[in-house]
Structure formats: C-alpha cells, structure tokens
Amino acid sequence: xxxxxxxxxxxxxxxxxxxxxxxxxxxxxxxxxxxxxxxxxxxxxxxxxxxxxxxxxxxxxxxxxxxxxxxxxxxxxxxxxxxxxxxxxxxxxxxxxxxxxxxxxxxxxxxxxxxxxxxxxxxxxxxxxxxxxxxxxxxxxxxxxxxxxxxxxxxxxxxxxxxxxxxxxxxxxxxxxxxxxxxxxxxxxxxxxxxxxxxxxxxxxxxxxxxxx
Ligand code: GTP
Ligand code: MG
Numbered sequence: 001x002x003x004x005x006x007x008x009x010x011x012x013x014x015x016x017x018x019x020x021x022x023x024x025x026x027x028x029x030x031x032x033x034x035x036x037x038x039x040x041x042x043x044x045x046x047x048x049x050x051x052x053x054x055x056x057x058x059x060x061x062x063x064x065x066x067x068x069x070x071x072x073x074x075x076x077x078x079x080x081x082x083x084x085x086x087x088x089x090x091x092x093x094x095x096x097x098x099x100x101x102x103x104x105x106x107x108x109x110x111x112x113x114x115x116x117x118x119x120x121x122x123x124x125x126x127x128x129x130x131x132x133x134x135x136x137x138x139x140x141x142x143x144x145x146x147x148x149x150x151x152x153x154x155x156x157x158x159x160x161x162x163x164x165x166x167x168x169x170x171x172x173x174x175x176x177x178x179x180x181x182x183x184x185x186x187x188x189x190x191x192x193x194x195x196x197x198x199x200x201x202x203x204x205x206x207x208x209x210x211x212x213x
Contacts, residue, residue, distance in 0.1 A: 030112030032056035032078025038178035138172035
C-alpha cells in the first residue's frame with residue numbers, strides 16, 4: 001500500500017471521544033516502550049507523526065491517525081508500565097479495554113512484543129483476553145534490529161509453540177524493525193487486503209454487521 005496521506009486526527013481520553021466509527025480501524029497495542037509509536041512512524045514514512053520516547057509511558061491517550069482518507073490507525077497507551085501507581089495502571093487498562101470493546105469499526109489489533117524476549121505473561125494474558133472477548137489480533141515482533149536474525153527466528157518459533165498450547169490456530173505474525181524500516185510493508189499489505197475485503201462485502205460498521213465469516 002502506498003501511503004498518500006497520514007494525518008493526526010485527535011487524542012482521546014475515553015472511547016466516547018474517539019472519531020466517528022465510520023472507517024475501518026487498526027490499533028497498535030503492547031507493553032509500554034515496545035515500539036508502537038516508532039513503528040507507526042516508520043510505516044507512515046513520517047518521523048514524528050506519533051510521539052515516541054525512551055521513557056516508557058509516553059503515549060497516555062488514544063491517538064487516531066487518518067491514512068489515505070480511508071482508514072484509521074490508532075496508537076494506544078502501553079500496558080503493564082510498572083512505574084506508575086496501581087490506580088493509574090488500572091485506569092489505563094480500563095481505557096484500553098473499554099476502547100477495544102466499544103469500537104464497532106475496530107477490525108484488527110496488532111499486539112506488539114519485543115523480538116528479543118521469550119513470551120511474557122502479561123502479553124499472553126492479554127491475548128487470552130482478546131480470544132475470550134472475540135477480538136481479532138495479529139502479533140508484531142519489534143526491534144528485530146537489536147538481535148541476530150537467527151535469534152529472532154528462534155523467538156518466533158518459541159512464541160508459536162507457546163501459543164499452540166492454548167490456541168488451535170496461530171494469529172498472523174510479523175517481524176519488524178522501525179529503526180531499519182523492516183516488516184512494516186507486510187503489515188500494510190494485510191491492512192490493504194482487509195480493507196479490500198470489507199469494501200467488496202460492503203461492510204457498514206453502523207448496522208451491526210459482523211466481521212466474522
Ligand atoms: P509508550 O508510548 O511509552 O507505550 O511506548 P511505545 O511502545 O510507543 O514505544 P516508542 O515507539 O516510544 O519507542 C520506545 C523506544 O524504543 C524509543 O527509544 C525508540 O527509539 C526505541 N525503538 C522503537 N522501535 C525500535 C526499533 O525498531 N529498533 C530500535 N533499535 N529501537 C527502537
Ligand atoms: Mg507510544
């Protein structure tokens with residue numbers, strides 16, 4: 001997919017404030033500091049469309065971007081950031097889960113995990129919750145430039161094995177590096193294909209049409 005336009009629309013502190021759910025929406029989620037905002041910038045060919053930081057907890061609101069005037073890309077706050085108070089962490093979790101459960105046009109979540117790590121409990125639990133809640137997701141491995149390619153492959157294999165303990169089918173998986181601009185095209189290809197499917201089937205998010213099937 002060629003990115004013709006990518007514009008920041010708005011930041012929302014709750015799902016009720018988000019833009020009208022009229023276009024297909026794809027959201028990036030994952031632990032704080034995993035590289036969500038950086039990958040969005042890399043995919044959009046834009047240095048600072050989404051705000052990034054070396055300090056975890058940078059993104060604290062739901063940020064909507066409009067791409068090619070056709071679909072929404074959403075940057076969510078990271079989960080599991082240990083350095084904020086328990087109360088604040090719960091507030092973030094509520095913001096995220098309410099957004100996910102109340103957004104009728106949310107087509108797919110991209111759950112970002114660090115390619116250097118073996119499966120983490122917090123991510124596996126979040127995927128489990130998505131499964132129980134009927135929320136489609138894909139896994140995006142980030143920061144692949146930080147380790148040897150062979151080690152990335154191994155970690156992806158370990159992830160698959162872990163998921164197959166509880167899942168019958170594996171989700172889509174993408175290996176990326178925002179730094180080296182790798183893998184974002186595959187994610188965009190998936191989004192493009194999905195958008196075509198939705199258009200062909202005239203999916204209207206406001207009439208309760210189910211995305212399944
Ligand atoms: P929060 O908004 O705090 O939840 O973080 P985030 O997931 O949006 O992470 P962000 O994109 O702000 O990146 C966090 C740090 O990781 C920054 O210092 C980035 O420069 C770095 N980073 C992100 N992606 C990559 C990558 O692909 N390779 C390398 N080497 N560093 C990366
Ligand atoms: Mg961020």
